[in-house]
Amino acid sequence: MAHPSVPVVPALKDELDIVIPTIRNLDFLEQWRPFFQPYHLIIVQDGDPTKTIRVPDGFDYELYNRNDVNRILGPKASCISFKDSACRCFGFLISKKKYIFTIDDDCFVAKDPSGKDINALAQHINNLLTPSTPFFFNTLYDPYRDGADFVRGYPFSMREGAPTAISHGLWLNIPDYDAPTQLVKPRERNTRYVDAVMTIPKGTLFPMCGMNLGFNRELIGPAMYFGLMGDGQPIGRYDDMWAGWCAKVICDHLGLGVKTGLPYIWHSKASNPFVNLKKEYKGIYWQEDIIPFFQSVSLPRECTTVQKCYVELSKLVAEKLGHVDPYFQKLSDAMVTWIEAWDELNTPSQAASETKTSPVNTK
Ligand SMILES: O=c1ccn([C@@H]2O[C@H](COP(=O)(O)OP(=O)(O)O[C@H]3OC[C@H](O)[C@H](O)[C@H]3O)[C@@H](O)[C@H]2O)c(=O)[nH]1
Numbered sequence: 009m010a011h012p013s014v015p016v017v018p019a020l021k022d023e024l025d026i027v028i029p030t031i032r033n034l035d036f037l038e039q040w041r042p043f044f045q046p047y048h049l050i051i052v053q054d055g056d057p058t059k060t061i062r063v064p065d066g067f068d069y070e071l072y073n074r075n076d077v078n079r080i081l082g083p084k085a086s087c088i089s090f091k092d093s094a095c096r097c098f099g100f101l102i103s104k105k106k107y108i109f110t111i112d113d114d115c116f117v118a119k120d121p122s123g124k125d126i127n128a129l130a131q132h133i134n135n136l137l138t139p140s141t142p143f144f145f146n147t148l149y150d151p152y153r154d155g156a157d158f159v160r161g162y163p164f165s166m167r168e169g170a171p172t173a174i175s176h177g178l179w180l181n182i183p184d185y186d187a188p189t190q191l192v193k194p195r196e197r198n199t200r201y202v203d204a205v206m207t208i209p210k211g212t213l214f215p216m217c218g219m220n221l222g223f224n225r226e227l228i229g230p231a232m233y234f235g236l237m238g239d240g241q242p243i244g245r246y247d248d249m250w251a252g253w254c255a256k257v258i259c260d261h262l263g264l265g266v267k268t269g270l271p272y273i274w275h276s277k278a279s280n281p282f283v284n285l286k287k288e289y290k291g292i293y294w295q296e297d298i299i300p301f302f303q304s305v306s307l308p309r310e311c312t313t314v315q316k317c318y319v320e321l322s323k324l325v326a327e328k329l330g331h332v333d334p335y336f337q338k339l340s341d342a343m344v345t346w347i348e349a350w351d352e353l354n355t356p357s358q359a360a361s362e363t364k365t366s367p368v369n370t371k
C-alpha cells in the first residue's frame with residue numbers, strides 16, 4: 009500500500025515512449041490524459057510536413073515530420089514509408105527508451121464490463137513485465153495474473169516462463185477487419201470483451217495489429233520494421249502484419265514471448281473499405297505465399313541477436329519470395345537499410361548527435 013504522502017510514480021515513466029503516427033490534430037489525447045500525461049510522446053507526422061499538427065497542452069512530446077526523417081536518416085530514409093501508418097516505425101527507431109507503446113489517433117479509452125475506464129497502457133506494461141508461456145499452453149490463460157496460476161500437469165521446470173517481447177492489445181467497436189470483410193459486414197461491431205491474456209504458442213504466427221501495441225524495444229525493437237507501404241508502393245495496410253510475422257519467427261528463435269488479449273481500446277473510425285481494398289488486394293493473395301514462407305523459416309544457431317536474425321531473414325525474403333513479385337527484393341533491401349539505420353542511431357556516439365527541428369515540448 010503506497011504511503012499517502014509519497015507520490016506514486018507511474019510504472020516505467022522514464023523507460024517508455026508512446027509512439028503515435030498521425031495525419032490529424034491529436035485531440036484524442038484529451039481522453040487519454042489521465043493515463044498518458046506522465047509519459048513522453050513521439051509523434052510521427054505523416055503526409056504534408058508543412059501542415060501543423062495540434063497537440064493538447066501539458067504533454068511532453070517530440071514531433072517528427074517527413075523533413076525530419078529525411079534530415080536524420082539521409083538516404084536511409086528510403087526505408088521509412090510515406091502516406092501510410094507504417095511511418096510509425098521511425099518513432100521506434102528514434103526512441104531511446106526500453107519500452108514502446110504505439111496507438112492510433114482514432115483509438116480511445118474503452119470501458120470494461122463494470123463500466124470502468126481501461127488504462128490500456130498500464131495493462132500493456134503489466135503484460136510486458138510478466139513472463140510468457142510460449143513453450144507449453146496454460147489452459148487457465150495468463151498464470152502470472154492475480155487469481156490464476158499454472159494448472160495441473162504444467163511442468164514445473166517450465167513455470168519460470170520466457171521474457172515477454174510483445175503485448176498485442178485488441179479493440180472494441182470497429183474491429184481490425186480486412187477490406188473484403190469490412191465490405192460484407194459494414195455494420196459489424198465488436199462488443200465482446202474477453203477477459204484474458206494469452207501467450208501465442210511457439211511456432212504459431214498471428215496477425216499483429218499496430219493500433220494498440222506494446223513491445224520491449226531492447227528485446228525485439230530491430231524486428232519491428234513496418235516495411236515499405238503507402239506512397240510509391242504496390243501494397244498498404246500490411247505494415248503491422250509484416251512486422252508481426254518477422255518479429256514472431258525471431259521471438260520463437262530467441263525464446264521470447266508474444267502475448268495477445270487485454271487491453272482493449274475503443275476503435276472509433278472505420279476507414280473506407282474501398283480505399284482499403286485498393287491498398288490490400290495484392291497482400292490478400294501474396295499472403296498465401298508469405299505465410300508458408302514464414303512457417304518454413306529456420307534461423308541458424310549463429311543468429312544470436314535480433315539484428316543478425318533480421319538480416320538473415322531479409323536474405324530469405326529475397327531468395328524465397330522474390331519470385332512472387334519484384335517488390336520483395338525491394339523489401340529485402342529495405343530491411344537491411346532499416347537495420348543499418350537502427351544500429352547507426354542506437355550506437356551511443358551517433359545517437360547523442362541527433363538534434364530535433366521540433367523543440368522537445370515540456371509540460
Ligand atoms: O497515410 C496515413 C494514414 C493514416 N495514418 C495514421 O495511422 C493511424 C491509422 O490510420 P486510420 O485509423 O485512419 O486507419 P485504419 O484503417 O483504422 O488503420 C488500421 O489499418 C492500417 C494500419 O495497420 C493501422 O495500424 C490500423 O489501425 C492513425 O493514427 C492515422 O492518423 C498515417 O500516419 N498516415
Ligand SMILES: [Mn+2]
Binds near residue numbers: 219277
Ligand atoms: Mn483506425
